[in-house]
Amino acid sequence: MSSAARCDRRDRARGKRAGVEGVDQDMDVVVIGAGQAGLSTAHFLGRAGLDHLVLDAEDGPGGAWRHRWPTLRMATVHAIHDLPGTPFAEPDPDAPANEALPAYFAEFERREGLDVLRPVRVRAVRDHVPGDRRGPLDVETDRGTFTADALVNATGTWTRPFVPRYPGQELFRGRQLHSSRYPGPGEFAGEHVIVVGGGTSAVQQLLEIAAHGGTTTWVTRREPEFSDEPFGPGIGRAAVARVEERVRRGLPPRSVVSVTGLSLTPAVREGLRTGVLARRPLFARITEDGVVWPDGRSERADAILWATGFRAALDHLAPLRLRAPGGGVVLDGTRVVADPRVHLVGYGPSASTIGASRAGRAAAREIRDLLSARRAA
Numbered sequence: 001m002s003s004a005a006r007c008d009r010r011d012r013a014r015g016k017r018a019g020v021e022g023v024d025q026d027m028d029v030v031v032i033g034a035g036q037a038g039l040s041t042a043h044f045l046g047r048a049g050l051d052h053l054v055l056d057a058e059d060g061p062g063g064a065w066r067h068r069w070p071t072l073r074m075a076t077v078h079a080i081h082d083l084p085g086t087p088f089a090e091p092d093p094d095a096p097a098n099e100a101l102p103a104y105f106a107e108f109e110r111r112e113g114l115d116v117l118r119p120v121r122v123r124a125v126r127d128h129v130p131g132d133r134r135g136p137l138d139v140e141t142d143r144g145t146f147t148a149d150a151l152v153n154a155t156g157t158w159t160r161p162f163v164p165r166y167p168g169q170e171l172f173r174g175r176q177l178h179s180s181r182y183p184g185p186g187e188f189a190g191e192h193v194i195v196v197g198g199g200t201s202a203v204q205q206l207l208e209i210a211a212h213g214g215t216t217t218w219v220t221r222r223e224p225e226f227s228d229e230p231f232g233p234g235i236g237r238a239a240v241a242r243v244e245e246r247v248r249r250g251l252p253p254r255s256v257v258s259v260t261g262l263s264l265t266p267a268v269r270e271g272l273r274t275g276v277l278a279r280r281p282l283f284a285r286i287t288e289d290g291v292v293w294p295d296g297r298s299e300r301a302d303a304i305l306w307a308t309g310f311r312a313a314l315d316h317l318a319p320l321r322l323r324a325p326g327g328g329v330v331l332d333g334t335r336v337v338a339d340p341r342v343h344l345v346g347y348g349p350s351a352s353t354i355g356a357s358r359a360g361r362a363a364a365r366e367i368r369d370l371l372s373a374r375r376a377a
Helices: 003-014 036-047 064-067 098-111 202-211 233-248 266-274 315-318 353-376
Strands: 025-031 052-055 121-127 139-140 144-153 177-179 190-197 215-219 290-292 298-300 303-306 338-342
Touching: 025 139, 025 353, 036 064, 036 098, 036 144, 036 353, 052 144, 064 098, 064 353, 121 315, 144 315, 190 202, 190 298, 202 215, 202 266, 215 266, 338 353
Parallel strands: 025 052, 025 144, 144 338, 177 303, 190 215, 190 303
Antiparallel strands: 121 139, 139 144, 290 298
16 A cells, blocks of 8 residues: 555544544554453564554453452462463462452553553444455444554454253243353352353352252253363363364364363362262253253253353454354464454464463464555555
8 A cells, every 4th residue: 555545544534533532543453352362462563563452342451351250269260371471470269350360451451551442342344445355444333433454353252142042941930141140159049050051160150059058950962071181281272273173164163161171170079979060961941940851851940050152252343244154254373364454363262361372473473464565565
């Protein structure tokens, strides 16, 4: 792009400002999301000398960690890998995760001097000139439109909890909630809760409810797999590689945790011994007061807790038509194959903390090379 064309584009973009005082709305890169993947990417974009802005929908630092249930403690959180240049000091095992990790993210933002604009909700991302995939992108938000040469999407999954549909679901007279809205075990004392899902959240919430005066039934689609190997870098890298293979094929990614198995911690072993973690297969339908299995057996319930995971929060990218026929987005590393201006971090293989820094470094390097080549042309 010529300097004259770039100046003309900058003038047009500035004409779109909508109440964001002191913020240049035309830049090299916009990053959407200030979780671990977004912050890591912002660090490496700065190191690459790229003008960038981070947009975040939250009211403060911490990403999805701000919303973890109140009884989740650092002792039961999977290993947190450092943000680049800011070691994560070993926290008190009893510290609430929804306090310790937002504080760590806030310290990183402060030390880096990151330019995070919040709260900002992104409505859509479009070609600045319709159909021009070599030109800039418009990022439309509730605080104006930002124009950038490249985009890093780091919106994760927390805002898109998934609850499957079952016959009779609307008839249930008890409470149904997703695990992301789990209020802590105290609200279920004296109640029977059916927990659906085979991940770490399901296991932790089953154990908590049982320890605080509730009773539970655990239901999963597949037989749970347990692992007595500690979750470390080696296991993490192997899991990332398996998730990455799905992404290359254009399939929706599975979570990294789904391919590592459930850790056999002392608490999990005790749950297996006492029967709290005795798993049952999926029921066939839901009734007014419980669930029924295909063989006619039934179980009464006061609540159904859906620990059934999340989907990637990508709806705002729909105007760019990035999805492959398989339902996912085909990536080469973090770069979207269908649109090299767009990178997804915190998606698929980089959805865990172990992959965030690597993904951020790769995205910044590729964006730097792309913009340098285009400006040279």
